[in-house]
Amino acid sequence: MIKKKKGNHRFYRSVDIAVSIAVGLVLSILVAYIWQLYSKDIREARSNKMEVTGQFISDQFQHVIEDNTQLLNNLKQRIEVTDGDYLKYWKFDAQLMISQNPSFQLVEWIDSNMVIRDVEPVEGNEAVIDLDISNIPYRRDAWIKSSLDSSINVTKWANLTQGGNSFLVDAPVYYDGTFQGTITAGMVFNNHFDAVMAGREEYSLVLYDDKGTLFYSVGDTNLFPQAENFIFESKVPVKLGADQLWTLKLKPTKSFFGFNTWFESNLGFILGLIIALMMGITLFLLLQSSREKRRVSHINRELKKLNSALSKEKHRAEEASVAKSEFLSNMSHEIRTPLNAILGFIDILNRKKLEDESMKYLRMMTFSSKNLLALVNDVLEIDRIESGKVELLARDFNPLEEVRLLLDLYEQSFEEKGLNLTLETKVEQGKVALGDSLKFNQVLTNLLRNSFKFTQIGGVKLKYTEEVVGGNLNIKIVLEDTGIGIPAANLDKIFDRFSQVETGYTRKYEGTGLGLAITKKLIDAMGGSISVSSIENQGTEFSVTFVFPLGDSDFGQGAEKEEEAASYLGKEILIAEDNPMNVLVLSKLLEQFGVMADVASDGLEALQKLETKSYDLIFMDLHMPEMDGLEATRKIRDKGLNLPIVALSANITKKSREESKSSGMQDYITKPFTREVILRILSKYLS
Numbered sequence: 001m002i003k004k005k006k007g008n009h010r011f012y013r014s015v016d017i018a019v020s021i022a023v024g025l026v027l028s029i030l031v032a033y034i035w036q037l038y039s040k041d042i043r044e045a046r047s048n049k050m051e052v053t054g055q056f057i058s059d060q061f062q063h064v065i066e067d068n069t070q071l072l073n074n075l076k077q078r079i080e081v082t083d084g085d086y087l088k089y090w091k092f093d094a095q096l097m098i099s100q101n102p103s104f105q106l107v108e109w110i111d112s113n114m115v116i117r118d119v120e121p122v123e124g125n126e127a128v129i130d131l132d133i134s135n136i137p138y139r140r141d142a143w144i145k146s147s148l149d150s151s152i153n154v155t156k157w158a159n160l161t162q163g164g165n166s167f168l169v170d171a172p173v174y175y176d177g178t179f180q181g182t183i184t185a186g187m188v189f190n191n192h193f194d195a196v197m198a199g200r201e202e203y204s205l206v207l208y209d210d211k212g213t214l215f216y217s218v219g220d221t222n223l224f225p226q227a228e229n230f231i232f233e234s235k236v237p238v239k240l241g242a243d244q245l246w247t248l249k250l251k252p253t254k255s256f257f258g259f260n261t262w263f264e265s266n267l268g269f270i271l272g273l274i275i276a277l278m279m280g281i282t283l284f285l286l287l288q289s290s291r292e293k294r295r296v297s298h299i300n301r302e303l304k305k306l307n308s309a310l311s312k313e314k315h316r317a318e319e320a321s322v323a324k325s326e327f328l329s330n331m332s333h334e335i336r337t338p339l340n341a342i343l344g345f346i347d348i349l350n351r352k353k354l355e356d357e358s359m360k361y362l363r364m365m366t367f368s369s370k371n372l373l374a375l376v377n378d379v380l381e382i383d384r385i386e387s388g389k390v391e392l393l394a395r396d397f398n399p400l401e402e403v404r405l406l407l408d409l410y411e412q413s414f415e416e417k418g419l420n421l422t423l424e425t426k427v428e429q430g431k432v433a434l435g436d437s438l439k440f441n442q443v444l445t446n447l448l449r450n451s452f453k454f455t456q457i458g459g460v461k462l463k464y465t466e467e468v469v470g471g472n473l474n475i476k477i478v479l480e481d482t483g484i485g486i487p488a489a490n491l492d493k494i495f496d497r498f499s500q501v502e503t504g505y506t507r508k509y510e511g512t513g514l515g516l517a518i519t520k521k522l523i524d525a526m527g528g529s530i531s532v533s534s535i536e537n538q539g540t541e542f543s544v545t546f547v548f549p550l551g552d553s554d555f556g557q558g559a560e561k562e563e564e565a566a567s568y569l570g571k572e573i574l575i576a577e578d579n580p581m582n583v584l585v586l587s588k589l590l591e592q593f594g595v596m597a598d599v600a601s602d603g604l605e606a607l608q609k610l611e612t613k614s615y616d617l618i619f620m621d622l623h624m625p626e627m628d629g630l631e632a633t634r635k636i637r638d639k640g641l642n643l644p645i646v647a648l649s650a651n652i653t654k655k656s657r658e659e660s661k662s663s664g665m666q667d668y669i670t671k672p673f674t675r676e677v678i679l680r681i682l683s684k685y686l687s
């Protein structure tokens with residue numbers, strides 16, 4: 001059996017979740033670790049880059065300062081080596097320096113008394129001519145110091161008297177053994193620095209003088225958050241005798257990092273984490289699906305077991321059902337033979353003059369036996385239908401004519417019971433259909449008999465409609481009665497076997513409860529339909545439809561006319577039958593038609609009788625000891641005798657009929673037979 005392991009299922013689910021989370025976590029840690037290693041490498045590479053670039057820029061700046069101060073130094077030396085003669089030309093040199101070198105703003109001659117004697121260009125600098133710089137504290141001390149030790153002095157980033165800013169670079173001039181003054185230049189290195197920084201958008205730079213005053217900056221100096229750790233700082237020595245140190249700070253800009261936000265910089269890490277997470281989830285789904293797969297295949301295995309157990313059970317049940325049906329069928333079959341005898345005797349007794357009391361008992365016997373026969377026949381019939389043994393005939397017949405004949409047959413009974421029986425048709429002349437008229441009749445008879453049985457006042461109306469649709473004849477028959485009706489609760493059960501509204505020992509209406517079951521099965525077999533509606537104590541309406549192919553001839557149902565026992569006196573008939581009861585019944589019946597029959601108790605004896613006497617007709621039982629009816633018939637035909645032979649059998653199957661026919665028999669009657677049947681046979685073969 002398949003058990004629901006809900007608790008287990010939950011436990012395994014939790015295990016799957018735990019395993020998946022653990023794997024996801026381990027992967028995340030791995031990602032974090034790798035990311036950290038990678039970030040460290042990147043950081044180091046960036047630091048190196050900053051270091052190298054910073055150092056390079058610092059060196060470049062230093063060269064700029066050196067190259068420029070060297071130019072000034074050259075002028076000073078030219079004055080010194082010419083013992084002051086070149087002083088005549090210093091302004092000319094100064095002009096050249098200013099025009100050729102954008103770092104030079106101005107050049108001036110300050111004499112040994114610290115008075116600015118001349119300046120190039122004069123224009124714009126008039127204010128400083130004859131200016132005594134000994135009054136300017138930051139100028140005086142450094143100037144004196146440099147003039148004493150002959151070093152080049154570079155001031156801080158100075159506010160000039162004539163306006164603007166620049167570094168003032170003093171080059172002391174000595175000749176004739178004494179200090180003569182200084183060639184002083186106002187210098188701004190921005191142009192050169194700009195040239196060094198050109199194309200370096202990845203960096204910003206600030207430059208402070210010795211006193212910490214910012215005098216040059218380039219690029220976006222707002223510090224980018226990540227930049228903090230990468231600032232390169234160096235001291236740029238201002239050489240050629242000057243002992244100043246400028247401070248250079250190189251900072252990375254956004255473009256140095258190549259990204260804008262924290263998210264962008266950590267995108268790799270974030271992606272790694274997402275992948276780890278997804279792998280965790282995927283693992284969970286995989287675990288779940290493989291567990292589900294195992295579970296389903298387990299269920300499938302169990303189902304297969306169950307199925308095979310079920311099919312074994314089904315097989316057993318089918319076998320049991322077959323056995324039951326066979327038993328029922330055999331029983332019914334066996335019952336029919338003695339019943340035949342009983343009915344035969346009843347028939348004979350009926351024709352005798354009996355006292356009233358006996359007649360009453362006889363009537364009751366007739367009633368009960370007929371009921372029993374009906375039941376046995378119904379059981380056999382339903383068994384035949386259910387086991388698919390019913391074969392539908394396909395003969396031309398006139399359905400409306402069948403309906404009329406049926407109503408004619410019942411007319412008298414209805415009259416006697418004080419009931420109406422009416423027919424309403426929607427066709428003038430009924431068409432011919434191709435189908436099984438016997439089954440069609442059986443269906444209508446069942447329904448009409450029920451209506452008759454369950455109606456006490458009023459009557460029954462049969463509405464017949466037919467319509468040709470394509471090559472078919474569509475028939476609808478509605479049977480309305482004003483009888484006791486069927487309770488709504490029973491309506492859907494009445495087509496079941498042995499189902500009757502009225503049950504128990506006090507039943508008013510006789511019946512087997514098989515009629516409608518047979519009716520429905522027959523209709524189904526013919527491809528028709530049946531429905532019922534009913535109101536208790538008011539009446540019932542059965543509605544039946546059939547679709548038959550159209551027949552092609554007007555077929556008159558020649559009903560066998562019952563010829564009264566005119567006289568078959570003198571006719572020679574042989575009864576070949578081993579059952580003495582049946583023999584008695586049949587011979588008594590024949591007596592009534594004036595025939596004294598001979599009897600043979602088996603096939604062999606029948607053959608012997610034929611040796612000595614010629615007969616007009618033989619009733620031949622099929623099952624007999626020594627030699628059965630089929631073989632006996634074959635032997636008779638072999639002898640070239642053509643007399644009519646009629647089979648007697650309790651077997652109603654088609655197979656049995658065919659066997660009889662092929663053995664050479666002309667006709668076939670089933671036990672129990674009625675007087676009418678025997679009469680029909682006599683009139684058919686002896687008239």
Ligand code: ADP
Binds near residue numbers: 454481512513515
């Ligand atoms: P039965 O042999 O008892 O008539 P059926 O199978 O023919 O068996 O009918 C089953 C039951 O359906 C009947 O016993 C009866 O209760 C109910 N029934 C059938 N036809 C009618 C009818 N026309 N009016 C009332 N009840 C009916």
